Every structure is written in C-alpha cells, then in structure tokens.
Amino acid sequence: MKVIVDARNVTRTGIGTYTKNLVKGLLECKRLPLDIALAGKPEDIERSFGRDVKIIPLSDSIYSLREQVDTFFMELRSKGDFDLVHYLNYNKSFFSVMPYVVTVHDLIQFRFGYSSKVKQVLGKMVLQNTVKNAKAVICVSNFVRNELLDFCKIDESKVFVVYNPVPKISYSDSEEEDNFTKPFKIYVLCVGNRKPHKNFGVVVRALELLKDKYPELGLVIVGKKFEEYDYLDKLVEASQVRERVLLLEGVPYAYLSFLYKNAILTVSPSLYEGFGFVPFESLKFDTLPLISDIPVSRELFFSMDEDVFFDPHSPTDLASKIELFMNNDELRDKKKKLLSKYLDY
Structure with missing residues (x-):
C-alpha cells in the first residue's frame, strides 16, 4: 500500500513528537508492504528523517485558507500514485479526492478559546467535515474519543483509540x-x-x-x-x-x-x-x-x-x-x- 503521511507539524511540540514516532515506526515496519511518502516542508522532513525518504512538498500554513488550497491540490496531484493519506491532525482541505484517515489529538482549540469565535466556528466546521468523511478516525485516548463523539455527529464504529507510543529515549552518561x-x-x-x-x-x-x-x-x-x-x-x-x-x-x-x-x-x-x-x-x-x-x-x-x-x-x-x-x-x-x-x- 502506498501511503502519504502528513508531516507538516514535525517541528512542533506534542504533535511533532507523535509525527516523529509514527513515521519512524512506519519506515521501520517489516510486517506490512508499505510505501511511505511524507508531505511537508522538505527541509523539516530531511532534518528529522534524513534524505532517503520520499517527500511531497506541502506548505505548513496550518489553519489558513492557503492550507485548504494546498492540501486539496496535494491530493489531486497524488491521486492515482498513492492509495491513502494519513492526516495527523484534522486541519485539511474541506474537499478530498483521495481516501484518508485522520488522527485527533484533542479538542483544546474549542475548550479553551485560544482563537477568535469566527475561527472556532470555522474550525468546528473543518473538524466535523474531516472526521465525517474519513475512512477511519484515530484518537490518542478514550478521553479524546468520548469528547469527539460528544462534539461531532459521526459513526462511532469508525473511531478507534490508539495510544501514543512511548518515546524511544536513549541517553547515557557521556x-x-x-x-x-x-x-x-x-x-x-x-x-x-x-x-x-x-x-x-x-x-x-x-x-x-x-x-x-x-x-x-x-x-x-x-x-x-x-x-x-x-x-x-x-x-x-x-x-x-x-x-x-x-x-x-x-x-x-x-x-x-x-x-x-x-x-x-x-x-x-x-x-x-x-x-x-x-x-x-x-x-x-x-x-x-x-x-x-x-x-x-x-x-x-x-x-x-x-x-x-x-x-x-x-x-x-x-x-x-x-x-x-x-x-x-x-x-x-x-x-x-x-x-x-x-x-x-
């Protein structure tokens, strides 16, 4: 299976850690015949994963009109060459031409009001559209799954809990x-x-x-x-x-x-x-x-x-x-x- 993984947030805290752990796990996976490409800023991806990975250039203008346009055309260009996109957050184009799965980490944007009311309304529309049309929704805890099902009207049978992997930390006296x-x-x-x-x-x-x-x-x-x-x-x-x-x-x-x-x-x-x-x-x-x-x-x-x-x-x-x-x-x-x-x- 040929999969595009959304790596736009690889340099951020929290979701960046999730991105690094997931991508490294997928690249090292021998049990499944996966062909992985990473979508994001080439310099950020190369810095995190080296130069040997496949890269699909994609701007990191998250939560913006440009993001809506860029993610749509990324899918349009990739359709036929790849089977699936894994978005590592719900912010993506309102319109999709490829099947995708999405990970939802939290609903903090809506719980703590870190953005204007207009952005919160637009954000909720994007979230609901993304999870409604996804082939599967991955939540990082049951707490998030329950919040999401309470917040959005979606088929709960396609919402799965997959806990974050514990980071592989290696540090010794040196x-x-x-x-x-x-x-x-x-x-x-x-x-x-x-x-x-x-x-x-x-x-x-x-x-x-x-x-x-x-x-x-x-x-x-x-x-x-x-x-x-x-x-x-x-x-x-x-x-x-x-x-x-x-x-x-x-x-x-x-x-x-x-x-x-x-x-x-x-x-x-x-x-x-x-x-x-x-x-x-x-x-x-x-x-x-x-x-x-x-x-x-x-x-x-x-x-x-x-x-x-x-x-x-x-x-x-x-x-x-x-x-x-x-x-x-x-x-x-x-x-x-x-x-x-x-x-x-």
Missing part, C-alpha cells in the same frame, strides 16, 4: 554531560509549551509555599512561549520566588535529557490533555512524575496510588506532594517502580 551544570542544587522540572492550560502557575505558587522550609529548592520550566512577555513571565516576576524559577526555551535535547535525569521530581500540572508525554518521558529518565488529576491521567495511569496525583487548582495540594516525595527516597523509588509498568502498555 562526556557531553560534563558540559552541563544543575541549575539548582535541588529542583522540580516542568516541560511543555506555555499556553495557559498548561497551568504552570500552580507550580510557582506551590514553590512559594515551600520557600521558607526548603530554600534550596528551585523550579525549571522548559517550553515555548507565544508572546514576548507572557503570563508566566509576569507571574514569576511578581512572585516571592523569582530568583528560584528558571524559564527556558529552545533547549537542546541533550540538555533537556540532563534536566530530566537530575530533577528530584517532574510536575505535569495541565488542566487539559489529550494524552500527555511528559510523565512517560520522566519515567524513561528514572525521575518520578507528579501528575495532574484530570480524566486522561486517570485513564493512562489507571491503577496508580492517589499520592502521585494532585489537584491542578490547588498549590497547597501540590506543595504537600512535592514535600512528601522529596524527603523520602525510598517512597519515591517505590512509586517509580510501580509507575514504570505503564511504559509497556
């Missing part, structure tokens, strides 16, 4: 590690883009509650921001712990690995996720994650003890969990061992 120094003697790590639903403010507030008892404890937040001076910059600057919070962007993978590996804990405080890679990445580096108590977390870590979950609206609850685990190596190791079984789901 000379490169000697170039890095820990930003704080003891620190908690957060990773993710800085949109408000990521809720990093609750971690800053929790650190304020712990500052007098644990003056050596710091907080490192790694993630892309979307404004030059955003809400998190303002919150940290006005906080009582601004000297103990480090905000980073564009961190090289080797240094991010170092930060994961040396953190006392990671914290995933999001108010909404379709899946969420960070707890799994944290476990890969043998660092215990504290996880926001939201529906998808309960789904993915379905039999885990209560003490690794915290109320994402409560700095007090989070502070108590941080204190519990940073002071008890034995308990921290026990929970890591229990959580690690989820790496093999």
Whole structure:
C-alpha cells in the first residue's frame, strides 16, 4: 500500500513528537508492504528523517485558507500514485479526492478559546467535515474519543483509540554531560509549551509555599512561549520566588535529557490533555512524575496510588506532594517502580 503521511507539524511540540514516532515506526515496519511518502516542508522532513525518504512538498500554513488550497491540490496531484493519506491532525482541505484517515489529538482549540469565535466556528466546521468523511478516525485516548463523539455527529464504529507510543529515549552518561551544570542544587522540572492550560502557575505558587522550609529548592520550566512577555513571565516576576524559577526555551535535547535525569521530581500540572508525554518521558529518565488529576491521567495511569496525583487548582495540594516525595527516597523509588509498568502498555 502506498501511503502519504502528513508531516507538516514535525517541528512542533506534542504533535511533532507523535509525527516523529509514527513515521519512524512506519519506515521501520517489516510486517506490512508499505510505501511511505511524507508531505511537508522538505527541509523539516530531511532534518528529522534524513534524505532517503520520499517527500511531497506541502506548505505548513496550518489553519489558513492557503492550507485548504494546498492540501486539496496535494491530493489531486497524488491521486492515482498513492492509495491513502494519513492526516495527523484534522486541519485539511474541506474537499478530498483521495481516501484518508485522520488522527485527533484533542479538542483544546474549542475548550479553551485560544482563537477568535469566527475561527472556532470555522474550525468546528473543518473538524466535523474531516472526521465525517474519513475512512477511519484515530484518537490518542478514550478521553479524546468520548469528547469527539460528544462534539461531532459521526459513526462511532469508525473511531478507534490508539495510544501514543512511548518515546524511544536513549541517553547515557557521556562526556557531553560534563558540559552541563544543575541549575539548582535541588529542583522540580516542568516541560511543555506555555499556553495557559498548561497551568504552570500552580507550580510557582506551590514553590512559594515551600520557600521558607526548603530554600534550596528551585523550579525549571522548559517550553515555548507565544508572546514576548507572557503570563508566566509576569507571574514569576511578581512572585516571592523569582530568583528560584528558571524559564527556558529552545533547549537542546541533550540538555533537556540532563534536566530530566537530575530533577528530584517532574510536575505535569495541565488542566487539559489529550494524552500527555511528559510523565512517560520522566519515567524513561528514572525521575518520578507528579501528575495532574484530570480524566486522561486517570485513564493512562489507571491503577496508580492517589499520592502521585494532585489537584491542578490547588498549590497547597501540590506543595504537600512535592514535600512528601522529596524527603523520602525510598517512597519515591517505590512509586517509580510501580509507575514504570505503564511504559509497556
């Protein structure tokens, strides 16, 4: 089977990780006779997968009129040469001339109002049209599947749940590690883009509650921001712990690995996720994650003890969990061992 995979988002966080993991898995697949071509910006695809892959040039002007035109003509040019397109997000042309499947990661655009009302209405029309006419719809969790079926009127028999693969992370002690120094003697790590639903403010507030008892404890937040001076910059600057919070962007993978590996804990405080890679990445580096108590977390870590979950609206609850685990190596190791079984789901 000849398949076009939509790789326009390969450089982004979240969906970019999904794109890389999926494409690498398909390219390495020996069980199925697949002929894969990747649609997107050639330079981004070559940087991610090398020069040996088949590339169909396609602009990355997502959520735009140009996207509607470009994806339609990409299909029109490819019809007859390929059997199927796999769109890795629902944003595509309203009109299709090829059969396709689509992955839906979340409905955050509609739940948190990150775009204007006009764009939300248009986005909902595109989403409904895309999933209605798809041969199959892949959701990354049951939580997303249930939300999608509630949001769109579609045949539920063609909506399938396929969990995201746990990222293949390989990192070992090396000379490169000697170039890095820990930003704080003891620190908690957060990773993710800085949109408000990521809720990093609750971690800053929790650190304020712990500052007098644990003056050596710091907080490192790694993630892309979307404004030059955003809400998190303002919150940290006005906080009582601004000297103990480090905000980073564009961190090289080797240094991010170092930060994961040396953190006392990671914290995933999001108010909404379709899946969420960070707890799994944290476990890969043998660092215990504290996880926001939201529906998808309960789904993915379905039999885990209560003490690794915290109320994402409560700095007090989070502070108590941080204190519990940073002071008890034995308990921290026990929970890591229990959580690690989820790496093999």
